[in-house]
Amino acid sequence: MNTKQSILQTATSTITLESKAIANLSELLTDDFAEAVQLIYNSKGRVIITGIGKSAIIASKIVATLNSTGTPSVFMHAADAIHGDLGLILENDIVICISKSGNTPEIKVLVPLIKKAKNKMIAITGNIDSFLGQNADFILNAFVTKEACPNNLAPTTSTTAQLVLGDALAVCLLELRGFSSNDFAKYHPGGALGKRLYLRVNDLSSQNQKPQVNLEASVKEVIVEISEKMLGVTAVVEDEKIIGIITDGDLRRMLSKSDDISSLKAKDIMSNAPRRIQEDAMAVDAKETMETYGISQLLVEHDGKYAGVVHLHDLIKEGII
Template sequence: MKLSAQIISTAKETISNEAEAISNLQNFIDDEFADAVQKIYQSQGRVVITGIGKSAIVANKIVATLNSTGTPSIFMHAADAIHGDLGIVQENDVVICISKSGNSPEIKVLVPLIKNFKNTLIALTADEDSYLGKQADFVLNCYIEKEACPNNLAPTTSTTAQMVMGDALAICLLNLKGFTSKDFAKYHPGGTLGKKLYLRVSDIISQNEVPQISPDTNVANAIIEISEKMLGVTAVLENDKIVGIITDGDIRRMLKNHEEIKGLTAKDIMSKDPKTILEEKLAVEALEILEDNKITQILAVDGSGNYKGVVHIHNLIREGIL
């Protein structure tokens, strides 16, 4: 077999192994899982997640997911816990201990200490009959047939199963809390994701000039307004209401269709009934309108229909929305 074919075969086998193990986790979602979720939901404290080795890395990931979806959580390394970090655990906290075997030395030392504190202990393990499984108040079963590692040694399928079980836990809690996209935005204010969830049209238009002319403005002055405001567009207003729009494209069409432009005014070349968007709408909604209509600018208005400014596609690109 060629080397490339061997690599492809190994990769596919790994994915198939892990996919089967993940699918099998559905068989372990039972009343005990539901009870564990409800216990966390009803808790007045945080979720403290602990583990060692690769399980500690998985624990950190689950902590991050829980925190970002509205369940306050913190990581505690199982080895460090017995050397002072056990002080992380407070009276009302729920502790989740992650261990494939459930029998590692650190876990055997840590579990009795947690039990002495009277905290609820949830085991996330592949062996319900392990020391951890028997000591825990609830067991989230992450049993796997084998690791993807050909030697059945390197934590691969087992850690994937742990992360998936953690995701299931987090999403169940998210649903119970009624956690919405607005809540999500509070915890993700930075980056593209955050901006898509909180950046509004009003935030965009505040960065721009507000080009506007009247229907009787001559074409020369309309071109000057478009050029000076540097948005490739101007709104046409009558009695403070939008009656049309003139874009760079309208100017090009005018030059193509009229040999003499001296007597033309804005109302002769403007496009009527332009697309608008309320200023309180999310910027990502403005992007959807631009893309659906294959345009590069949209006029923003307030609740009374008064013209407030322009959103240009370049604004959205700069903000990372597109």
């Protein structure tokens, strides 16, 4: 077997092993999972998630997911907790401890301190009979038969299982809260993902110039308008309503067909019934319309009147594409 085949075989084996372990998690779910979700949902405090080693990294990721979906959460490294960070935990907070073995020295020191403070504790562990499992109020079973590591040592399958249980918690809480796309945008205002959820056509078109000519405009006037407004297009407007559109492509086609353009008017070269969009529509809807019809611009309307142009470049600039 050559090197490439060996690499692909190992990758396939890893993915298959982990996917089977993840599928098995659904068989390990108990009422503890549902009760843990309800506990978090009804809590007036935060979720404090802790772990050691690779489990700490997974804890940090779950914290990020919960925070972005409406459940206030804080990461607390288990080693730091027993050296001063235990003060992070407030009276109404719920603690999630993540540990494959459930028997690490840090966990054995930390768990009694949490119980002494009377905070509810949820365990995500691969060993429900461990010290952590025996002392937790709720147990989420993350048992896996084997790590993907050929030596069965490096946390691979086990950390994937922990992460999936964290995702399951987050999604269940999201649904209980009725967390909508608008809520999601509120927590992600700066990224491209958030912009897809809140950015509207008017937010883009209002930054552009507003090219327009009347039906009787000469070809020269059309060319000047398109050039000055720098959008590659002009609307043909009458009584503030869109009658047609002229693009720089229309001008090129006109020149290839006509030797004498001196008598031509905007109405002679415009395209009728151009694609348009309402200014309060979502920017992502403009993107989908442009992709569907293979165009680069859309004319924008407000209350049936011409309101401007949104260009493909606007969407690219804002990260919508």
